[in-house]
Amino acid sequence: MALLDKLMNLVGELVLARNRVLQFTRADSDPAFVTTSQRLNLITSELQEGVMKTRMQPVGTVWSKFPRVVRDLSLQLGKKVRIEMEGEDTELDKTIIEAIKDPLTHIVRNSVDHGIESPEQRLAAGKPAEGRLLLRAFHEGGQVNIEVSDDGAGIDLERVRARAVERQLLTHDQAARMGEREVANLIFMPGFSTAEKVTNISGRGVGMDVVKTSIEKIGGTVDLQPRQGKGTTLRIRIPLTLAIIPALIVVSDGERYAIPQVNLLELVRLEGEQVRTGVERIHDTKVYRLRGNLLPLVDLRTELGLGEPADEVDVLNIVVLQAEDRQFGLVVEGVTDTEEIVVKPLGRQLKGIPTFAGATIMGDGRLALILDVLGLAQRAKVVTESRERSSHSSLSTTGAEQDSTQTLVVLRVGADTRVALPLTRVARLEEFPRDLVERGSGQDVVQYRGEIMPLVDVARALGVPRGDEPDDLMQVVVHTSGGRSVGLVVEDILDIVEEHVTVAAVATRKGLLGSAVVQGRVTDLLDIEAVIQSQGIGLALAAAAAKGA
Amino acid sequence: MADEQQLCTFYAGGLYFGLDVREVQEVLQYQDMVRVPLASEVVRGLINLRGQIVTAIDLRRRLDLPERDADVDPMNVVVRSDDGAVSLLVDEIGDVLEVDERSFERAPETLRGRMRDLVEGVYKLDGRLLLVLDAQKAIDLPLPRREDE
Numbered sequence: 001m002a003l004l005d006k007l008m009n010l011v012g013e014l015v016l017a018r019n020r021v022l023q024f025t026r027a028d029s030d031p032a033f034v035t036t037s038q039r040l041n042l043i044t045s046e047l048q049e050g051v052m053k054t055r056m057q058p059v060g061t062v063w064s065k066f067p068r069v070v071r072d073l074s075l076q077l078g079k080k081v082r083i084e085m086e087g088e089d090t091e092l093d094k095t096i097i098e099a100i101k102d103p104l105t106h107i108v109r110n111s112v113d114h115g116i117e118s119p120e121q122r123l124a125a126g127k128p129a130e131g132r133l134l135l136r137a138f139h140e141g142g143q144v145n146i147e148v149s150d151d152g153a154g155i156d157l158e159r160v161r162a163r164a165v166e167r168q169l170l171t172h173d174q175a176a177r178m179g180e181r182e183v184a185n186l187i188f189m190p191g192f193s194t195a196e197k198v199t200n201i202s203g204r205g206v207g208m209d210v211v212k213t214s215i216e217k218i219g220g221t222v223d224l225q226p227r228q229g230k231g232t233t234l235r236i237r238i239p240l241t242l243a244i245i246p247a248l249i250v251v252s253d254g255e256r257y258a259i260p261q262v263n264l265l266e267l268v269r270l271e272g273e274q275v276r277t278g279v280e281r282i283h284d285t286k287v288y289r290l291r292g293n294l295l296p297l298v299d300l301r302t303e304l305g306l307g308e309p310a311d312e313v314d315v316l317n318i319v320v321l322q323a324e325d326r327q328f329g330l331v332v333e334g335v336t337d338t339e340e341i342v343v344k345p346l347g348r349q350l351k352g353i354p355t356f357a358g359a360t361i362m363g364d365g366r367l368a369l370i371l372d373v374l375g376l377a378q379r380a381k382v383v384t385e386s387r388e389r390s391s392h393s394s395l396s397t398t399g400a401e402q403d404s405t406q407t408l409v410v411l412r413v414g415a416d417t418r419v420a421l422p423l424t425r426v427a428r429l430e431e432f433p434r435d436l437v438e439r440g441s442g443q444d445v446v447q448y449r450g451e452i453m454p455l456v457d458v459a460r461a462l463g464v465p466r467g468d469e470p471d472d473l474m475q476v477v478v479h480t481s482g483g484r485s486v487g488l489v490v491e492d493i494l495d496i497v498e499e500h501v502t503v504a505a506v507a508t509r510k511g512l513l514g515s516a517v518v519q520g521r522v523t524d525l526l527d528i529e530a531v532i533q534s535q536g537i538g539l540a541l542a543a544a545a546a547k548g549a
Numbered sequence: 550m551a552d553e554q555q556l557c558t559f560y561a562g563g564l565y566f567g568l569d570v571r572e573v574q575e576v577l578q579y580q581d582m583v584r585v586p587l588a589s590e591v592v593r594g595l596i597n598l599r600g601q602i603v604t605a606i607d608l609r610r611r612l613d614l615p616e617r618d619a620d621v622d623p624m625n626v627v628v629r630s631d632d633g634a635v636s637l638l639v640d641e642i643g644d645v646l647e648v649d650e651r652s653f654e655r656a657p658e659t660l661r662g663r664m665r666d667l668v669e670g671v672y673k674l675d676g677r678l679l680l681v682l683d684a685q686k687a688i689d690l691p692l693p694r695r696e697d698e
Contacts, residue, residue, distance in 0.1 A: 013600050255583060304586035346595075347604040348632045349690045353587050359595055359602045367583040367595050367602060 004054060011044075011051045012342040015244060018044040019339060019363035042433070048244060048340075049450060056450075057097050059137045059146065060088030066108050070133060073112045080119050080130040081112055090137035091450075092144055096238055099218045100146070103211040107148050107234055108133070110208070115152035115232055125229070127151065138483040139451075143262060149233040155226045157183045164189070181325075184226040188212040216374060219262065219357070221324060247341045247360075249368065250319060251334035252300040253307065256368040258341050258360055259319060263373035265327060266407060266423065267335060268318040268498075275316045288318060288329055291406070291498070295320065297329045298380040304355070323377035330376070339363070343370060355379055406501050408518060409477065411526075412492035414459035415467035419490075420518050421526040427480040429493055431473045443535075446476075448485060453478070454535075455487045461531045462511045467491055479528055486532055495519070510534060554650060556672075558643035558679065559626055562614030565679050566639070567646065567672065572684045574629050576642050579622035580605075589690055593638055596625065603627065604688075605636040611687055612663050628684045635688040648672045648679070656680075 018040055025037045067083050074081040092100075116122075116131030123129055136147040161175045164186050175183070187208050212222050220238035227233070239245065239262055247258040248267075268290065270278045279286050279297065286297040297318065299309040309331065318329040341360040350356065354375030362368050407423040436446050437455065444455040455476070459466055476487040501516045511534055513525040556567035557576065582594030582605055591610045596603045605625065609617055617623060623638035652673045660668060667687050672679040 016600065306586055344602045346602065347635060349592055349604045349606065349635070349688065350585060350588055353585070355587055356585070359583075361597055361600065361602075365597060366581065367597050369583065369585065369595075 004051075007051055008055065011048050012244060014044055015048055015340055015342055016361050016363075020365060023363040038433070042436075049447075052093070052244070053450060055094050056091035057094050058089045058091050059097065059144070060085070062097055062101050062104060063088055063135055066105075066135065069105065069108060070112055073109060074116075077113065078118060079112065079116055081116055081133055082130050083133045083135070085135045087137035090139060090144060092238070096218055099214065100220075100236070100238065103214045103236075104146070104148070106208075106211050108135075111148055111150040111152070111232070111234075115150040115154075117153050121153070125153075143237050143239055146236045146238070147233055148236075149231060151231040154229050154231050155184050155187070155224070157226065160184065160186050180226060181224070184224045184232070185325075187224065188222065219260065223325065244340055244342050246338055247370065248319065248338050249336045249362070250300070250317075250330075250332040251336060252304065252332050256336070256362060256366075257300070257332075258339075258368050258370045259321070259330075259373065260357070260370065261338065263321045263323065265320040265322050268320060268329065269335075270316040270318070272314060275313060279316065286331075290320065290327075290329070293327075295327060295329045296382055297331050298376070298382060299331045301333070303376060303380055321373050321377070323374045323382060326377065326382055328377060328380070328382045341368075341370070407496060407498050408501065408523075409496050410494040410518060410523060411458075411475075411477065411490040412494055413462060413490050414464035415491075417459075417462070417464045418494070418518075418521060418523040419458070419462075419512070419526045420516070420523045421477070421528060423496060425479055425528055426477055427485065428478040430476045430478055430487070432476055432487075434472055434474055437474075446487060448478070448487070451485060453485045453487050455489050456532060456535045457489045458526070458531060459489075459491070461534050462509060479532075488528075488531070501525075553647050556646050556648055556679065556681070557626065558646055559624070559639040560641040560643060561608045561639045562612070562617075564614070565643070565677055566608075567648070567679045567681050568626065568628070568684050569681075570645060572628055574627045574634050577625040577627060577636075580625055580636075591690060593623075596636055598627065598634065598636075601634060603634050603636050605638050606688055606690070607638045608687070609638075609640075611637075612667060628688060630685065630688055637684075637687060646674075646679070648674070653681075 021037045021040060025034050028034075063085055066085075070081050070083045073079075111133055112131075116133070117125070117127075119129035122131065132151045134147070134149045136145075136149070138145050157180055160183050161170075161178070164170045164183075165172055165175050169186070169189055170178075178186075188211070189209060215222050215236055215238065218238060220236055223235045223237075225233045225235065239260075246261040248261060248264055250257050250259060268288070270288075279288055281287070286299075287294045288297055289295070295318075301307055302309055317332050317335050319332055319335065320327060320329050339362070341362075343358045344360060345358050346353075346356060355372055356375070357370045357372035359367050359369050408420040409423050409426055409429070410418060410420045413419050430448075432446050437444050438446065440452055440454075444457070445452045446455060447453075475490050475493050477490060477493070479486050479488060497519055499516075499518050501518070509524075511527055511531045513527045515522055515524050517523070555570040557570045557573045558565065558567045559576075560566070577598075580596045580598075582596055584594045585592055591606055593605045593607045593610075596605050607617075607623070609615070617640060621640065623640065624642050625636040626639055626642070627634050627636045649672075653670055654673065655670045656665065656668045657671075667683055669681045669683045672681065
């Protein structure tokens with residue numbers, strides 16, 4: 001294992017050296033040099049993936065001991081519990097596997113102890129005597145989700161509210177204003193326990209706050225979804241790996257900072273008049289209306305104690321970030337690029353600063369600090385506020401027929417067809433060299449993040465005329481659904497716009513939802529599901545998922 | 550030879566310091582640094598030392614000595630620690646000296662402030678005093694201040 005860690009470090013160094021070489025290709029256009037460094041780029045990426053894979057272990061290695069834990073525990077408590085597992089073969093970096101072992105065990109014990117009722121209570125509530133505990137793991141958007149659900153009594157929200165007030169964690173007012181999910185998540189606060197009697201099972205001095213802290217330590221999040229009377233679902237989202245992560249590089253006060261992409265929702269750029277009209281104030285707090293929701297703005301420069309934000313600016317860059325269940329806009333001076341960065345820890349002299357998650361070495365050899373988005377949000381007091389706000393991103397996924405402002409990705413397909421799709425349906429925008437395309441199960445595929453991703457040629461699917469000879473790099477819109485990715489190959493990614501979309505004409509062609517006017521031009525709205533299915537990938541995906549399970 | 554010790558010497562704020570050579574990984578010219586906002590002011594920044602991220606601690610600030618002139622670039626004395634290397638920023642690097650144990654004396658009780666905590670003792674050399682630093686204490690900072698508390 002020590003050898004593997006060393007290899008991983010070396011690959012990290014190689015990634016940095018590669019980034020540096022790539023930086024030179026931007027200045028130097030000697031074709032031989034450019035080709036060679038592209039080759040180096042590909043080899044490095046493949047090597048990185050390969051080494052990462054050797055460190056991957058299925059989550060089942062942790063789960064395998066749970067049936068016994070659950071059996072012993074339910075015997076002890078006189079309960080009947082059946083444990084079910086889905087997605088045991090979902091893979092995670094071994095350091096993460098080790099880090100989640102204890103928190104997961106605690107969650108499982110907690111579900112059996114506090115979640116699932118005794119057979120008598122269950123029968124009285126009209127449920128089968130045997131309780132069900134479901135463990136589920138799946139990939140989603142470059143992260144791994146692990147869910148622990150039970151069909152027990154659920155969380156007694158009123159009791160949680162009362163307890164929070166009693167423990168002086170909240171005032172009556174605050175508690176009354178909170179939404180269900182927010183109340184449920186109170187159990188993660190330090191020193192919180194609603195168990196009437198302390199049992200020796202989960203009440204072993206390790207509270208749910210410890211579970212939360214250990215998950216957050218590895219860059220993950222914990223969220224509890226109560227279904228009163230019907231049980232609880234606890235969802236953990238964790239990154240696939242900790243060593244090398246994609247990050248957005250921003251500039252503030254002349255210095256670069258890296259923001260892990262898992263926290264990134266979108267970028268908003270305001271120019272000229274928009275800066276003055278777009279940003280509003282509530283007392284001292286600046287806010288921006290993002291699709292109708294107020295987004296609190298946090299100035300990076302100010303938060304870092306480097307000075308006040310400039311009042312008169314022509315351009316305002318807002319990086320929309322997610323911290324726990326809150327969104328906030330980080331105002332930065334510039335946004336440069338996304339890069340794969342190698343996370344290096346900070347020395348102990350700097351450990352006490354929660355705003356930074358580490359540092360990395362950039363392509364030019366200089367260092368950049370990695371922002372800890374949660375730490376930053378806590379510092380800016382974004383996450384301590386208790387205000388109900390439903391995640392609006394899920395609302396805007398309903399499709400193009402919705403008559404409201406949406407963020408759209410505008411694409412060129414074939415020679416000159418403009419199509420658009422909501423940004424919420426896009427997992428990532430990627431570029432692949434054409435020679436990476438392989439054939440697998442009768443389809444064009446590429447190897448992407450350790451998976452085989454099928455490609456759909458949108459021009460062919462829509463039957464639009466093809467343009468000029470394609471160049472070496474192809475533009476791919478990655479769409480993820482049900483943990484599987486599909487790459488939509490387009491000619492060009494034109495723009496990302498925020499528009500008030502009204503479907504002006506009904507679809508006449510398969511694969512389109514209709515047409516709308518976007519940026520003053522008629523643009524077709526893509527029906528992703530139809531396009532994917534038209535290429536027979538829907539079936540193939542389902543088959544692959546069935547095989548993988 | 551047991552009573553001979555090799556010291557890596559350097560200057561900061563007009564004082565002459567020494568560290569056991571075994572504690573020093575290397576000495577370096579001025580290195581480009583990235584500052585760390587919100588950190589203690591003793592931390593001047595981070596240095597990329599062949600792919601390792603090294604915290605640079607300003608020895609003058611650490612000892613409450615007057616500030617170095619802005620146009621003078623500090624040099625690095627890179628010290629080993631359990632937690633990876635840490636750099637001490639000094640004014641100038643001196644020679645490696647062999648000193649006689651018998652010329653060593655504990656720091657006088659009258660030494661005050663940070664100096665009292667960080668200076669282990671003094672070698673009485675010809676015409677000047679060489680202060681021996683406790684490197685581990687020098688790089689061990691109290692937790693950074695938190696402005697909101």
